[in-house]
Amino acid sequence: MGLLEETLISIKPANKEVVEKAWNIIDGLTKPIGSLGELEEIAAKISGVTGKTYNKINKKSVVIMCSDNGVCEEGVSNNPQETTAIVTNNFTKGITGVCVLSQFANSDVTVVDVGIKSDINNPKVINKKVEYGTKNIAKEAAMTRIQAIQAIEAGIEVVDNLVKDGYDLLGTGEMGVGNTTTSAAVLSALSDFPVDVVVGKGSGLTEEQYVNKKMVVQRAIDINKPDKNDPIDVLSKVGGFDIAGICGCFLGAAKNRTPIVIDGFISSAAAVCACRLNPKVKDFLFPSHLSAEPGAEYMMKELGLSPMLNLRMRLGEGSGCPLAFNIIEAALHAMNNMATYEEAALNRSAYVDIREKKN
Template sequence: MDLLQQTIGKIEELDQINMKEAETRLDQLVKPPKSLGRLEDIAIQLAGITKNIYPEVNNKKVIVMAADHGVYDEGVSSNPQNVTIIQTPLFPKGLTGVCAISRVSGAGVIAVDIGVKGNLPGDTGVISRKIKHGTDNMAKGPAMTRDEAIKSIEVGIEIANKEIANGVQLLGVGEMGIGNTTASTAILSVLAGVDPVEITGMGAGIGDGGIDHKAKVIDGAIKLNQPDPHDGIDILSKVGGLEIGGMAGVILAAAAKRIPIVVDGYISTAAALIAALIEPKSKEFMITSHVSPEPGAKKASELLGISPLMEMNMRLGEGSGAALVFPILESACSIIKRIATFDEAGMKI
């Protein structure tokens, strides 16, 4: 808990002076005012995050948190749960979707076993920070204890802090785990105050009972565990996931260290909502990459209050969307630095 509190205490507001200077320069560039749209907005945000109107985001990493979910036992997914333990070692080998995209965007990928059910071999290259072998079944009781929820957040903080200390300038969050749309939908249902049936989708594959059964499981878990909608840690512990806590920790650490953090899709947005509830100022450091076709994704983005950069009909997870938009952030840095102003070009307007 000490690490979490210390991290929260370091999160400040965006730097308004540098944001104003960045906006002024952008308005003076040899182009029609605001003609680069959201690229200009991102450049201003990055100036506020980094306290530098010429920010650099060349050193990029996606942190992928891997964990399993006890609620899988309720038949909410058609995929075998051992997919998690089979696929997680593929990240260090560069053989997953986010790895393929990161190869193009020039980003590194780090995989963390924060709660995979079963033991990975010791030589996989996956960072082992396992808290437990998946969450408990939230349909029978809390997914984890409050202490375990805090620990999951602090694991994310520790991993992010290490990467930032090694020079990372831009972070993205992603996840791996069967059953995590169930936990994410439960989190969103609690925070938005909506019936799970309105926001429950297929996920990576729906179980035999269909969407109605999945929604009923989520609704039952919420009614059984009674998570406090004003307490992010309570929600995480009652109906969340270890990988969701880990991603929330990465987000909070990035905000505390003034590093831009790119949120992936639906599950990552659930983690961002938890982080924002724990410390609202952390939202200012977030950039959301894309909106998933999951029914709850649009609601999650609206609740977070940050408009995603893309709509690509992607639902892979893993941080794939974050890796895909990294070049957009680099472009935002480039325009403010490399486009001449009218004065620099010797033009009078």
């Protein structure tokens, strides 16, 4: 049995009993019931993930899957393909958007080469390269089915190792010129949403380039005929190594009962694939923000989840994850430290004694 199959079998749903206990605690805090809105939902959901009513985050990291896409031959991005390798190396210097936001949130970044077109000779980049980029989906399948599984398993392995190292909150990011094209193709293929509504301008295309991008996505679907009932078939035919790798991250997090944050459009496509492979994965997912890409709203509809923020961001890289980390930790801090109505009626020293026992 391979790692992917073992992982899918091992995933269990959220612990509903603990979620109910968490809600009883939350509803008993000194506030009107429901007045902390989504913060309450987040705290209760985390309890279902971990199996503990009181939770604290110790170590967190944004996992950035980096790979190249052959569809760039079709002029779907304004960025040269060399940008993928350049930005991947820049992640290790701490100078990109996701890096500085992660620094602010006291989060690490984990950089993975899962399919960059060139060799990355950087010890700070984990080498999980499946192939030197994908094929052009407008002409043929992006990768073989075996390669898609290899990329998914690479994500599972990375998460397994991070959890062993004590990380208990993860985020997902990516770097790969052309990956809004592959993400739109994956979403359209899996959901039957029309190409016209899920394809965006990505890196700032002109109107003419935008029309071309939509035609490229439609052509990719028409030529490859991905099976909507088989997420691995969809990934292999019109996806990318980065999307498959992030899909593996979501599966690995669910297996390890670790909360994991979705960034934007590309990682949402990976989340849809992961949930199609095992619907229980949804219990472990926390969407960070609503990407400015037009297809992002359809991604959330497909997942049945609501993002925490809408900041009109479309950087990618995992840049929404550190912001979500702050919100998640705030939710847990509130649950751990607010007094219950009963405690609030006690004197301060008695309250402190009770709180210390809880923590």
